[in-house]
Amino acid sequence: MSENKIQIFDTTLRDGEQVPGCKLNKEEKLVIARQLELLGVNVIEAGFPVSSPGDFEAVKAVGQQTKEATVCGLSRAVEEDIRVAADALQYARYPRIHTGIGTSELHVKYKLCSTQEKVMERAVAAVKLAKSFVEDVEFYAEDAGRTENEYLARICEAAIKAGAMVLNIPDTTGYCLPEEYGAKIKYLYENVKGIEKVSLSTHCHNDLGLATANSIAGVMNGARQIECTINGVGERAGNTALEEVVMILKQHPYLNLTTSVNSKLLTETSNLVSHMMRMPVQPNKAIVGANAFSHSSGIHQDGVIKHRATYEIIDPQEVGVNSSSIVLTARSGRAALAYRLQKLGYTFEKNVLDKAYASFLLVADRKKEVEDNDLHALVEQEKLVF
């Protein structure tokens, strides 16, 4: 594996599915998993097998169906969870068990009612048990974002010794700043013995709107896997959005960090997940929102008509959108109106265009958006063509 290749670990079907009201059944998970494989993700976290019989069956079926990607099942550092996850993954070609435990003071003290040393013992036992079933074991240190670095380094080191191949450093509560999260990854690379044998993974939540920035800070400091979801769906404010990290790395080639995702399938994957989870995508969502490639103010429209790159940093075709759109509103200028009229087959001299523009503004003030049929009507009513 090339050193600069970032593994994309998609957790839409596990962390993403934890959104209230977005529960997916086995058939729906299979459809999404097929699309994720087509998209080119490296790891599909299919579910949390011990959580319900339905999720167990779904993880098993995704494992049976998937050909190229690694299929992962989540477990707590609990013997039964790990055994059930191993059972669910038995038919997967490339199975991975993702096991772990809370490591921050808050988790150790209040959630686990335990001590750092006991948590460390549980982590080691969990990784060893998982390793007795599958080669590929990923360890997560839940709430690593708020875990002090010295203890985090010690537990990571113990997990490596026990056989973990990937160490997940989750910012479970979305608390970290990018600089802080990047520094945490760097600290682990510099202070954990055996770290060169494994890869570090980012897993960021979006409570402060920083999940994507933190994931990028993580890979810029050496992490080689990003855990993310389509449309950024997930607990509370969600997880890192897959489409965002993929396009950031693509649009900044000097970072020399690449993924195997076929970005041209991002929009159709986003639509599929939104439809199946019955969770609309906000119009201004980066990359996949309905307005991500539409221009509505006169100044921007004029620029884009003259040269696309004046206001577009991504060619829409790169993410599977045919072209950007010019939305006609009362903020549009003559250039946008002329451009759209021309597309409809009308070319006017300047004085006729001025007349059309004056009428257009009256329609635009009445309506939020002026559509093609409004323009045909306007041309007819004003007798602009004979």
Ligand code: KIV
């Ligand atoms: O956010 C988190 O810490 C998680 C772990 C279970 C990996 O989702």
Ligand code: ZN
């Ligand atoms: Zn999470």
